[in-house]
Amino acid sequence: MAPALQITLVALIFLLLKPTCCSSSNILVVPVDGSHWVNMKVILQELHSRGHNITVLRSSKSWYIPSTSTFYTAVNVSMLEDESDKNFYSKMLQDVFECRNLLTFIRTLRQQHLLMKKLARGNKIMARAAALMLDDPVFIKKMQDVHFDLMLTDPALNLGVLLGSYLKLPMVYNVRWINVGEGHFSIAPSPVSYVPVPGSELNDNMGFQDRIKNMLHYLYNAVTLHFIINPYYSDLLQRHFPPGTDLLSLQQRADIWLIRTDFVFEFPRPTMPNVVYIGGFQAQRAKHLPTELEDFMQSSGDHGVVVMSLGTFVHGLPRDTTEAIAAAFAELPQKVVWRFTGERPSSLGNNTLLVDWMPQNDLLGHPKTRAFVAHGGTNGMYEAIYHGVPVLGLPLLFDQFDNVERLKVRGAARMLEAGFLKKENFLEALKDVLSNPSYRRNIQLLSQLHRNRPMSPMDTAIFWIEYVIRNKGAAHLQSVGSTLPWYIYYSLDVALVLMTIIVAFMWTAVFTCRLICCRRFSRKMKEE
Structure with a gap:
């Protein structure tokens, strides 16, 4: 073989074997325990196989997240599991069984109330854990010294959102649930006329009574988020973030939302450019059984x-x-x-x-x-x-x-x-x-x-995670709508101005007509 051809082949092999520009990136991961960890673990194993270095924050009392692993380094922190136990879910199950005895229209609202009480308690604990973390200069210095390239978190619990925002890291969510409902309700337009609110047990073909029920669920969730959950974080946000920052605004700054949904399962609904669908990514070809x-x-x-x-x-x-x-x-x-x-x-x-x-x-x-x-x-x-x-x-x-x-x-x-x-x-x-x-x-x-898709859900998830690492974020995919005040988002200020103009025009027209009629009547009376 000619020397020139040998050199060409070696160079080609080197290029093929050369890692991508985001290989060996440092990724900070804040997961959620239980079944949420099952699917997060699958993504982490794939990221590790592609050469990324992974650090996982876990509770020292975690139920399912091991303290030692071949594909990540664990750091113990205070989290929700420190003040909970597995029997919590069995106790809650008994309460749900009691709710199921109620009328269909009422029972989902009663269940929602039961769930919101548990979520409020969980957020109170999580806000306290986040405060301990952000108030600890040694821990923060340790995180900053690693020079992480990305925060990957499940925002069903807000610890990763708060820490990633504080460290100013590009952020990717592995998400289905956030705050008081499904992830879409925090990031995408969600018309309650045909998008069922989580917990309502409705589908996208709703009658009038169903739409009343759906609206009640939506309003209940909104009140819970803004008046019960958000206040738990207000002191923490005032001390560590710019004035006016609230929990929802931090959550909406994520670069990419990897939502664990596929529309063969979910009902069709509006979406956003930085929402990527990876539903079913953990499913794979069956292996041999024992x-x-x-x-x-x-x-x-x-x-x-x-x-x-x-x-x-x-x-x-x-x-x-x-x-x-x-x-x-x-x-x-x-x-x-x-x-x-x-x-x-x-x-x-x-x-x-x-x-x-x-x-x-x-x-x-x-x-x-x-x-x-x-x-x-x-x-x-x-x-x-x-x-x-x-x-x-x-x-x-x-x-x-x-x-x-x-x-x-x-x-x-x-x-x-x-x-x-x-x-x-x-x-x-x-x-x-x-x-x-x-x-x-x-x-x-x-x-x-x-x-039947051009790219598997797992490959889709990994592509977008590495995309954010390569480009140090994906701000160009974020909608400005998430930063607007609610009255501007719904164009209520425009509607108010237009209604004022219409009312003023009508009032002027009526006043002018009355004035003309009065003058004609007065002139006629004088002539008589």
């Missing part, structure tokens, strides 16, 4: 397997409910894999395998899986969509009722009230999902639409 679990799946024959999981937090289903579920499973010809913790149900059949943990994505992607009994968490719903598995939803808390409603509207799921579950209605609903081909057909159509 040998024992694979043998159990294969033993199901042509009947297949039902998979059941109620998420990472809740362990507080009433005993009679779990007994009813176990008895219903025992009558199925299918095998069942059930993620279950607690006392073993006495009515459990030989066809049901209880596990403390399951590779949920891999089970849903297994060819033997016929149905998914789920609580309606976002991660599970997107995994069901990705693998085309119909769902029987037992929503328990938070957004789960809305999530199952979205699949139900599309004919890909049925929903039952977990608090009123009996063996008979559970068995009837599950048999319907298993035997009615429309559920599988509809969710497989959603799966086809979800996969």
Whole structure:
């Protein structure tokens, strides 16, 4: 081979192997625990594989975020988990069950009130934790000395928003929930005439009564945000940020919002240039199952397997409910894999395998899986969509009722009230999902639409994270609308001026007409 050709080939290989201009960037991450950490971890592993250095702020009492890892460096800080416990969600579940006894119109508002009380308590703790952090010069100096290139945070809790803004870092959100609702409601126009407010359990085809309900949810959330949550941060913002700064204005300064949504699942709605959709990014091709679990799946024959999981937090289903579920499973010809913790149900059949943990994505992607009994968490719903598995939803808390409603509207799921579950209605609903081909057909159509895109959700997320690093922000994608006072945003000042002009014109016209008529009448009287 000629020397010149050898040099050319070496140079080409070097260029191909050369890392991108944002490789080895320093990324500061403030996650949220629980199921939120499950999807954040997937992004962090991908970023690490591309050469980025990751620092994760975690609570020393974190439930799911390890203190040591092969793909990030952990820094312990005070966070919400320091004053909470896992039983919090089981206690809240009992309160929600009581709410479900109320009339349909009232119960969602009562549930919203219950949730807002918990959110207010959480924000009070978070504001205190943020103050401890920003008031600590040693900690702040440590963060500044690293020279981070980016803040990646889940704004469901505001610690990352406050710290990233204080450090003046470009910011990317891995977001579904923020403040008192879904992320769109903080960044994009959200007409309540057809965009259902989170917690309302409505779809985008609303009648008059539904629109009243939706508006009440919207107003309740707005009052909670501005008069309950924001005041917790006012002292902190006055001490560490320019005058006039409030929590909402800080949140809206994020460069990119990676929203965990796909419109095969979410209802169509207005959006913004700096909103990027990565719904289902954590779902992936199924991997091989452990040998024992694979043998159990294969033993199901042509009947297949039902998979059941109620998420990472809740362990507080009433005993009679779990007994009813176990008895219903025992009558199925299918095998069942059930993620279950607690006392073993006495009515459990030989066809049901209880596990403390399951590779949920891999089970849903297994060819033997016929149905998914789920609580309606976002991660599970997107995994069901990705693998085309119909769902029987037992929503328990938070957004789960809305999530199952979205699949139900599309004919890909049925929903039952977990608090009123009996063996008979559970068995009837599950048999319907298993035997009615429309559920599988509809969710497989959603799966086809979800996969039919030019770039995978994960690659999309990584591209935009690195885009912000390369360009040191994405201010050109931010709308000026988020900085406008509310009366200017809604053009109320323009409407007031126009109405004043119209009223003045009408008053002048009426006055002129009256004056002319009076003069003519007076002249006529004199002539007579």
